[in-house]
Amino acid sequence: MLKKALAVLSFAVLAFVAAPSAANAAGYVPNNNVTVTGDAVAGGTVTVNFAANSFAANESVAVSVSGNTAVTLSVVKAAVLTSFTKQASSTGALSVNVTFPTNASGTYTLTATGLTSGNVGTASITIVPAVSGNLANTGTTANTSGNLANTGGNLANTGATLPMLMIWIGAGALILGVAIVGTLTFVRRQRRSA
Secondary structure, rough: OOHHHHHHHHHHHHHHHHHHHHOOOOOEHHHHHHHEEOOOOOOOEEEEEOOOOOOOOOOEEEEEEEEOEEEEOOOOOEOOEEEEEOOOOOOOOOEEEEEEOOOOOOEEEEEEHHHHOEEEEEEEEOOOOOOOOEOOOOOOOOOOOOOOOOOOOOOOOOOOOHHHHHHHHHHHHHHHHHHHHHHHHHHHOOOOOO
16 A cells, blocks of 8 residues: 555656646746837837847747737737737847837736747836926925936836746645655554554
8 A cells, every 4th residue: 555655656746847847848038138228108119129049040939019008019000919920030139119109008018939949038118107397395394396307227126036947846845745744644544553
């Protein structure tokens, strides 16, 4: 009976180790390979650049943008969710221009997927509201009249960026621990009843 329990436990461990490999078959373009330049304002244009080796050389890359309003991608007018295919350079780099309409607002997500390599790169673009006029004096202790400066920098990335493999390993270790405790409990009960 112990041999059967160990065989089942071994099979479970193999399943949890093999599944993440299949799930991570497609590559992901690292965040530091993706840059966004230009004016991320209503009516502005930004260029999303994917560095060399982000995709396979000269491969076709499906590019899509989702957001609140229609945008123009390179030359293609895009609706709320639109996609087109563009060829990467001989180094695997890609550049996409995104022009926002004058009523653009919110956050737009550009996703580029290599049709040969399966590499996926994303860029999140948040439309910054235009600053108009002066700030109002909202209290008696501070006079905030004057123009508000736009520093133009990107916000810090405050989210976790754990690779999926690490998450799968952690989940597998947790399940393995539960299986070991369950097997030991089963063996103890069998010994007591024998």
